[in-house]
Amino acid sequence: MALVKWLLRIPAVMGGLLALAIPAFGDPLPAWNDGPAKNAILSFVKAVTDPQSEDFVPPDDRIATFDNDGTLWVEQPMYTQLAFALDRIRELAPAHPEWRDNPVLKAAIDGDLKALAASGMKGLAEVVMATHAGMTPAEFETIVRTWLATARDPKFKRPYTELVYQPMLELLAYLRENGFRTYIISGGGIEFMRPWAREIYGIPPAQVVGSSIRTTFATVDGKPTLTRLPELNFIDDNAGKPVGIHQHIGQRPIAAFGNSDGDLEMLQWVTGGGGRRLGMIVHHTDAGREYAYDRHTAFGRLDKAMDMAPAEGWVLIDMKTDWNQVFPWEK
Amino acid sequence: MALVKWLLRIPAVMGGLLALAIPAFGDPLPAWNDGPAKNAILSFVKAVTDPQSEDFVPPDDRIATFDNDGTLWVEQPMYTQLAFALDRIRELAPAHPEWRDNPVLKAAIDGDLKALAASGMKGLAEVVMATHAGMTPAEFETIVRTWLATARDPKFKRPYTELVYQPMLELLAYLRENGFRTYIISGGGIEFMRPWAREIYGIPPAQVVGSSIRTTFATVDGKPTLTRLPELNFIDDNAGKPVGIHQHIGQRPIAAFGNSDGDLEMLQWVTGGGGRRLGMIVHHTDAGREYAYDRHTAFGRLDKAMDMAPAEGWVLIDMKTDWNQVFPWEK
Secondary structure: OHHHHHHHOHHHHHHHHHHHHHHHHOOOOOOEOOOHHHHHHHHHHHHHHOOOOOOOOOHHHOEEEEOOEOOOEOOOOOOHHHHHHHHHHHHHHHHOHHHHHOHHHHHHHHOOHHHHHHOHHHHHHHHHHHHHOOOOHHHHHHHHHHHHHHOOOOOOOOOHHHOEOHHHHHHHHHHHHOOOEEEEEEEEEHHHHHHHHHHHHOOOHHHEEEEEEEEEEEEEOOEEEEEEEEEEEEOOOOOHHHHHHHHHHOOOOOEEEEOOHHHHHHHHHHHOOOOOOEEEEEEEEOOOOOOEEOOOOOOOOOOHHHHHHHHHOOEEEEHHHHEOOOOHHHO | OHHHHHHHOHHHHHHHHHHHHHHHHOOOOOOEOOOHHHHHHHHHHHHHHOOOOOOOOOHHHOEEEEOOEOOOEOOOOOOHHHHHHHHHHHHHHHHOHHHHHOHHHHHHHOOOHHHHHHOHHHHHHHHHHHHHOOOOHHHHHHHHHHHHHHOOOOOOOOOHHHOEOHHHHHHHHHHHHOOOEEEEEEEEEHHHHHHHHHHHHOOOHHHEEEEEEEEEEEEEOOEEEEEEEEEEEEOOOOOHHHHHHHHHHOOOOOEEEEOOHHHHHHHHHHHOOOOOOEEEEEEEEOOOOOOEEOOOOOOOOOOHHHHHHHHHOOEEEEHHHHEOOOOHHHO
16 A cells, blocks of 8 residues: 555655646746847747747757857956966967067067057967967867966956856756757957866856867877867968857757857858848947957957847847846845 | 556566567577677676676676777778769769879879888878868768669679678667767768768767868858868778777766777777776678788788787687677678
8 A cells, every 4th residue: 555655646656746847847047138039039039949830850960059258258358368368478488589579479478468469369369379389189178277267267267267258157057958059259368268168157168169279199208188279270261160069069959159250250150041040249349247249359359240130030149138147246 | 447448458468568569588599609708798798787797897888999900891802981982983083084193092093002002001091082072071971872772892783882791780779778878989080980980880970980171161042051172181990990989979988899900099098097997899700701801911911909808808709709790781
């Protein structure tokens, strides 16, 4: 009789499980205010995951790509990786007097951000090569982790890994709960992001795509060794983004999220694929809680992509009105 | 009372489910004979998946990498991709009379395998660039699929995708059931393998790593377009394999499977990582059911890696004695 009694309790047990699961039936995006941006996300996910929908996409093909700087975390007053490179170049400069003969490296050592920004991606790459090469990937990972543990953002006085956008964290989790694989597609260094992307974003190293310097393999002192060289391998920005996507994923994503003209080609590639697609642009409109910038900024310029958005069907996310919370620690 | 009756049947229903599941409790590697190779696999998987084991590896770090040609499918009398390239070059040659001035391309057009093999990876790359470029990746995928649908292997008279090794299919599935992610790390073209690797091996495009030619992005006639260029991008062979692994996975695998000296550096990198590791080499010893070759062969030479295996702890798989079935269609 004990068994029958236990069996009779099953509906109650199941009720308990349902109660536990209730948060899943609540608002999956609580940091987003109701409005066109949130609606665009919810209706897109509903359409591609509903087997009855004509826009249904099987889970294998549910891939969403995210820019990192300015889309998932703060990119002002300069890219975080640039802050890292400047700290490193100041640390290494005394041993490299020849660096002062190179105008870009000199600007970096002197902290001349304007000159640096004017040197473009090529100039930044030069600084990166001088400061990010000559060690194994594992050693570089330790350098990145050590720096992130102590470095603080000048405005918020917090670790950079706390300056991630709560609404985007919710969006990443919501997409994954709906069978999506989420990728970072960033102009930033792939090895600069991989050490912390899993912990902060829930994105494993294999789903981080970024710019890279060349790495070689050799047996050194009897030990199999990878070494980072001061040579450019790949710039994962602008037209490089669709190429990086193709190289690493081998499938065309169905959703893309960016914030600057560097994401324009990714948005074109992803939303130009036919079928139901979602392209969104984080518009930094909140000088109070974060920053306000678009067409006129040294880092993360949003100009052409903003002009193209209406015709392309890309949805702008107005940080000020669409997000009721910007950072995880606000509440 | 109907409900109580139904509930009382639950143990019977569960018994039925258990019966259905029984194959999972049986031998996970039925095509493998008992012996050192099979034992090495079973004891490795047990050690790294048992939370009580000192060799336990969390699921996030369970990564296994597989060479393709000669490890997962047949590579004689020549690499399948070379057979594809030769068919293509003969098809395209009439429109390219200038190709006959290039000794490597001429050898390819004339089917002179010996001269081609002597030209090494560089020569093969030249043939690949002539025949694999000048279209979009989607168009190339269609070309590959179309060829695979009709091409037949000269010895077995079967589609190439049927010439995969049943024991390795079982191994792939067994590792995945135990929380591993399985990757292909091949000297072959990444875009040549991706179209069919999911269906044949259960490996999605993002987990296929291979050699590649350069791809660019541009808007062509108002359409966002990727184009394959006749320029080498990356050779994922020998010392390139650890580099390809690092670039695409960003973590060091704990198990690697190869069959030739082209896999030597991958085996070194994977098994040199400290902790419990597994490195295995498919040794082609079965002239009756497949082929017998190692030190003296144009394609898939196994020489140095075989000499190093005992000291490195790499386990040789003797195809003749370790496998009771070679191909899926044998039984």
